[in-house]
Amino acid sequence: MRTRRSFGDISFTTLNYAFFALFTFLCVFPFYYLFINTISSNDLSARGLITWYPREIHFENYMQILKLKGLSQAAFVSVARTVIGTAATVLCSAFLGFLFTKKKMWARSFWYRFLVITMYFNAGIIPWYVVMMKLHMTNNFLAYILPMIVSPFYIILVKTFVESIPEVLQESAEMDGAGTMTIFWKIILPLIKPIAATIAIFAAVTQWNSFIDTVFLMTDQTYYTLQFVLYKYLNESNSLAAIIRSGGGTANIDLSKMQTATSVRTTVSMIVVIPIMLVYPFFQRYFVKGIMIGAVKG
Amino acid sequence: MEPVTQTSLKPAKSGGLFSERYRLFLYALPFLVLVFLFSYLPLYGWIYSLYNYRPGFKLSDTPFVGLQWFRAIFSNPTQAAEVGRVMRNTLAMSSLGILTSVLPVAFAIFLSEIKAMRFKKMVQILTTLPNFISWVLVYAIAFALFNVDNGLINKIMIGLGLQERGINYLASDNHTWLSMILWNTWKGLGWGAIMYIAAITSIDQELYDAAKVDGAGRFRTIWNITVPGIMPTYFVLLMLQIANFINNGMEQYFVFQNPINKDHIEVLDLYVYNAGMLGTNFSFATAVSMLKSLISIGLLLFANKLSKLIRGESII
Numbered sequence A: 001m002r003t004r005r006s007f008g009d010i011s012f013t014t015l016n017y018a019f020f021a022l023f024t025f026l027c028v029f030p031f032y033y034l035f036i037n038t039i040s041s042n043d044l045s046a047r048g049l050i051t052w053y054p055r056e057i058h059f060e061n062y063m064q065i066l067k068l069k070g071l072s073q074a075a076f077v078s079v080a081r082t083v084i085g086t087a088a089t090v091l092c093s094a095f096l097g098f099l100f101t102k103k104k105m106w107a108r109s110f111w112y113r114f115l116v117i118t119m120y121f122n123a124g125i126i127p128w129y130v131v132m133m134k135l136h137m138t139n140n141f142l143a144y145i146l147p148m149i150v151s152p153f154y155i156i157l158v159k160t161f162v163e164s165i166p167e168v169l170q171e172s173a174e175m176d177g178a179g180t181m182t183i184f185w186k187i188i189l190p191l192i193k194p195i196a197a198t199i200a201i202f203a204a205v206t207q208w209n210s211f212i213d214t215v216f217l218m219t220d221q222t223y224y225t226l227q228f229v230l231y232k233y234l235n236e237s238n239s240l241a242a243i244i245r246s247g248g249g250t251a252n253i254d255l256s257k258m259q260t261a262t263s264v265r266t267t268v269s270m271i272v273v274i275p276i277m278l279v280y281p282f283f284q285r286y287f288v289k290g291i292m293i294g295a296v297k298g
Numbered sequence B: 001m002e003p004v005t006q007t008s009l010k011p012a013k014s015g016g017l018f019s020e021r022y023r024l025f026l027y028a029l030p031f032l033v034l035v036f037l038f039s040y041l042p043l044y045g046w047i048y049s050l051y052n053y054r055p056g057f058k059l060s061d062t063p064f065v066g067l068q069w070f071r072a073i074f075s076n077p078t079q080a081a082e083v084g085r086v087m088r089n090t091l092a093m094s095s096l097g098i099l100t101s102v103l104p105v106a107f108a109i110f111l112s113e114i115k116a117m118r119f120k121k122m123v124q125i126l127t128t129l130p131n132f133i134s135w136v137l138v139y140a141i142a143f144a145l146f147n148v149d150n151g152l153i154n155k156i157m158i159g160l161g162l163q164e165r166g167i168n169y170l171a172s173d174n175h176t177w178l179s180m181i182l183w184n185t186w187k188g189l190g191w192g193a194i195m196y197i198a199a200i201t202s203i204d205q206e207l208y209d210a211a212k213v214d215g216a217g218r219f220r221t222i223w224n225i226t227v228p229g230i231m232p233t234y235f236v237l238l239m240l241q242i243a244n245f246i247n248n249g250m251e252q253y254f255v256f257q258n259p260i261n262k263d264h265i266e267v268l269d270l271y272v273y274n275a276g277m278l279g280t281n282f283s284f285a286t287a288v289s290m291l292k293s294l295i296s297i298g299l300l301l302f303a304n305k306l307s308k309l310i311r312g313e314s315i316i
Helices: A002-039 A041-047 A058-065 A071-097 A106-121 A125-134 A142-149 A154-165 A165-176 A181-192 A193-209 A212-217 A226-247 A260-297 B004-009 B016-048 B066-073 B077-099 B100-110 B117-132 B135-146 B153-159 B177-201 B207-211 B218-243 B253-257 B268-278 B284-309
Strands: none
Touching: A002 A058, A002 A181, A002 A260, A002 B100, A002 B117, A002 B135, A041 A260, A041 B016, A041 B268, A071 A142, A071 A181, A071 A226, A071 A260, A071 B016, A106 A154, A106 B016, A125 A212, A125 B016, A125 B066, A125 B284, A142 A193, A142 A212, A142 B016, A142 B207, A154 A193, A165 B066, A165 B218, A181 A193, A181 A226, A181 B016, A193 A260, A193 B207, A212 A226, A212 B253, A226 A260, A260 B117, A260 B135, B004 B066, B016 B066, B016 B253, B016 B284, B066 B077, B066 B284, B077 B177, B077 B218, B077 B268, B100 B153, B100 B177, B135 B177, B135 B253, B177 B218, B177 B253, B207 B218, B218 B253, B253 B268
């Protein structure tokens, strides 16, 4: 009896470890694969000869890719929308979440429902596009910011959190003559930092990864984001490599460093993923916290 | 209503309670206007489904056609066939999604059987990473691994002698549904498991100890303690999935679509985009889009009712 069970146990444990090791490998390897292709000889990577480890390492690609005019502009747009959009979303969620705890607000529960209902329906993408067009949100940077400012889910998170803070804190401040705004900036905002951090992370990742809004709304290159440019490059990277090559002058005949379709593709992919990878380890616990709070629901 | 005495105790503010009520509302007003503009105003766009609208014209200059487009969905042979095909894809993707919804559960259960904490943490961190990259990047990865010229998979298959030359896996309509659900799983499995892992950690440890004393084996404990412990979480998520049965989103399908796999990849949202934004049938796409919104509200209410019936709790 004992030996049989321990044999079963051992094989189960081994299989279990093997499965998780394999799946983890599948999750990580593609990123590694992209990376080694960006730093290896471009000639080898274009021929698909870089498989498990980098060869003839160089970092030229990252320098050359930035010469693409559209790319630095797109990077600027992506960073701008992420920074501005995240700040606006976090501040708005904090402020509205706080306001909706104020029982004195006129018709509070009506407006709260007015807001929360929008989580459960949408008019559909074409009607949405029509209205965005009418509001002059096409080829307009504000289209990346304004529609994302008010997000019911984040507001619910803040509201639930503020409700758990003892009211005495606010009351005593009111006694001292502090107005709503002062209370928000001086008392509430410092207290809700953990939840604000969680929201900031989610908002930033959403902004950085946003893609479809550019597809719908932007025809002017000025407003292309990195995600959108990457998508375009994936579909037309052969011609792009040619542009970089011709721009780089004819003196550049070193095959291992000459831009190829593959090098353009992989390098831009890395540029898109690196920011996520950089913030990810630090904020992993916030991600987890976020989904947990979401599970408890407001 | 707030008791009046409470305010009268506070230092006198100009205007008192009455203006305080409206001042709080005025603070919120700019944001409520944004909600109105971006979430409610689009409902106005529904009237385009009643016209034969073409972009570039004024709505008033285009003919009013009443419910023609709605009838066309069911009666016009070409359009009915297209909608039928799109609905088939939508339902297939959603059904596969519901079938694979047990995978995160299994993932969480088996991961919690692993006792090496560092390994466990490592697995958890690295398998959630794909959830945070965009679908465009997933496609970039798919392209790097599966493209016909220098993709890794092609190189390996040829190297092993399993293929004679490169196969264009991405531009093929074989197993489109399967590959879509696999990418979905790759991206979402680790993240989807987090909630269940948390649910498992919150199960009373004494239950496990008691079961061990009673001589229950590993699988008995899993089946009789762990599974019932995470059932409530699973149920809620399943209901949400049912509510979203026809909302598969379009990003994944948009980036993976090409002329060859279009027949099997076009789900509702993507179809509406292709027909309305790229094609010329703006009003028809609006009608489809509108029906979709109505059906998904119906599904949400249905899932909510179901949840109330079975568990006595609503999901919205």
